[in-house]
Amino acid sequence: MAQITTIQLGDRTFVLDREKAEAAYAAKRVINGRETMFFNILPVKYAWAYDLYKTMKANHWEPEDIQMQRDIEQWRDSSGKISETDRWIIKMAIGYFSAAEGIVGDNIQHVVRELVTAPELKLVLGRHAHEENIHADSLVYMISSLGINPHECEAMFEDIETIKQKTEFVVTNSRALRRDMDLSTLENKQALAKNIFLFGQCMEGTQFYGLFGMVLALYRQT
Numbered sequence: 001m002a003q004i005t006t007i008q009l010g011d012r013t014f015v016l017d018r019e020k021a022e023a024a025y026a027a028k029r030v031i032n033g034r035e036t037m038f039f040n041i042l043p044v045k046y047a048w049a050y051d052l053y054k055t056m057k058a059n060h061w062e063p064e065d066i067q068m069q070r071d072i073e074q075w076r077d078s079s080g081k082i083s084e085t086d087r088w089i090i091k092m093a094i095g096y097f098s099a100a101e102g103i104v105g106d107n108i109q110h111v112v113r114e115l116v117t118a119p120e121l122k123l124v125l126g127r128h129a130h131e132e133n134i135h136a137d138s139l140v141y142m143i144s145s146l147g148i149n150p151h152e153c154e155a156m157f158e159d160i161e162t163i164k165q166k167t168e169f170v171v172t173n174s175r176a177l178r179r180d181m182d183l184s185t186l187e188n189k190q191a192l193a194k195n196i197f198l199f200g201q202c203m204e205g206t207q208f209y210g211l212f213g214m215v216l217a218l219y220r221q222t
C-alpha cells in the first residue's frame, strides 16, 4: 500500500501519496520542470508564489467600483476647467494604455506563462493576465463614460513615430519567444529574462508609471 503523507497549507490539510508527491516535488522547476497535463499544485514547492496568488486574488476590483459622475461633469464642462492640453494628456493616456494593456496581457499569457513550468507560478501568471483584462476593461469603462471616441485616441497615438517604434520593439520581442524554446541554453534563458525585464520593468515599471504621473498630476490640480 502506498505510503500516505499529509501536508498543511494555510488552514487546510491535504493527503498525498508520499512517493508520487516526492517525485512531483523534485521535478518542479520555475523553468525546465516536468511538463504535465495535470495541474500539480500540490505539493507546493514555491510557497511564495502560492501566497502571492492568494494576495492577488484578494485584491480583485471592478472598473465600475469607481464612480465617474464628477469626471463626466468636468469632461462635459466647456467653460475651460479642463484645458485643451489636459484633454490631450487624457486622450493620449487612453490611446497608449488601450494598446499597452493588451500587449502586456498577451505576453504574460502566451510567453511567460507558457515557458514557466511550475504550476504555482502559472497560477500567479494567469491571475496577472486576468488583471490586465480588468485594466483593458477599465479603459472601455472610461471611454464609454466620458463619451470619448477611441479611434481618435488611437490615431493620436499612432501619429507619434517614437511611440510606434517602441510598440514595434516590444511586440517583436514578444513574438520571437512564441515557439517551443529550448530553455536549457543560456542564450534562450537570457532571452526570457530580457523579455520579463522589458515588460515588467521597462513597460510596467517605467513607461506606465511615467504616464500615471502625468494623469495623477491633473488630479492634484483640481
Ligand SMILES: [Fe+2]
Residues within 6 Å of the ligand: 101, 104, 131, 132, 135
Ligand atoms: Fe495593466
